[in-house]
Amino acid sequence: MPYELIEVKPKFDGQVIEITIGPAPANIISAQMIAEISAELKRLELITRETKDVKLILFSGEGKHFSYGASVEEHQAELVGQMLPSFHKLMTQMLSMEIPTMAKVSGLCLGGGFELALACGITICSSKAKFAVPEIQLGVFPPPASILLPYKIGETKAAEIVLSGQNCTAEEAFHWGWVNKVVEPELLDETVVQFIEEIILPKSAVALRKANKAVRIPILAHFNAFVKQVESLYLDDLMKTSDALEGIAAFIEKRPAKWTNT
Secondary structure, three states: OOOOOEEEEEEOOOOEEEEEEOOOOOOOEOHHHHHHHHHHHHHHHHHHHHOOOOOEEEEEEOOOOOEOOEOOHHHOHHHHHHHHHHHHHHHHHHHHOOOOEEEEEOOEEEHHHHHHHHOOOEEEEEOOOEEEOHHHHHOOOOHHHHHHHHHHHOHHHHHHHHHHOOOEEHHHHHHHOOOOEEEOHHHHHHHHHHHHHHHHOOOOHHHHHHHHHHHHHHHHHHHHHHHHHHHHHHHHHHHHOHHHHHHHHHHHOOOOOOOOOO
16 A cells, blocks of 8 residues: 555565655654554554464654654644544554564654654664653643653653653663663664564464563553543643643744743
């Protein structure tokens, strides 16, 4: 199936499907990209019921970066009511996939792009990768990260990351536990291939899928337990404040925000 913002490539005789998000350099997570990724995941679910060969879905970014994050323009009041729920549905879809998922991260991995990587079961990244949810600087917050980060790394560190909006290094991400491996940039592709060849390909596809589903039951339940509440906090409360509207507008207009604390 042809897509405009993602490229889908079968690898290792179709046992691995790589979904590359684009276009570079930003690889913005827009409403259209959300729809394309969701459609591809649905297609892969149907395929595995027939061929049963797919053992891994690999997410990567086109060019030097994984993703600059979600589309700020689509966070405006008249658009966010449609975009945000669709993104949350994609997160649920990823967390509930039987096929194991992996993120290969280089460069910047921010906002919605970071949340896409968080929804993957395995992450291997370059030592030069930078992770952040900078939404607080725009007067808003990252709903999926607010749910997934406390689950993965604990409330204390998650609060620091969400409230500061500051970049985290690859080594910090590994130390805090949401990244599996950190390697030098020139070794990233080789390391991912080695992991796939040594860990994924020798296994039964059906065993991998059932094992992946088993280990993902808790995080899926955790996300589903809170996503509607957090979504309402964002759409029904935050987006009615002056500062949320001002922060988004200031970013789009490329000027400092003028907070009124209301």
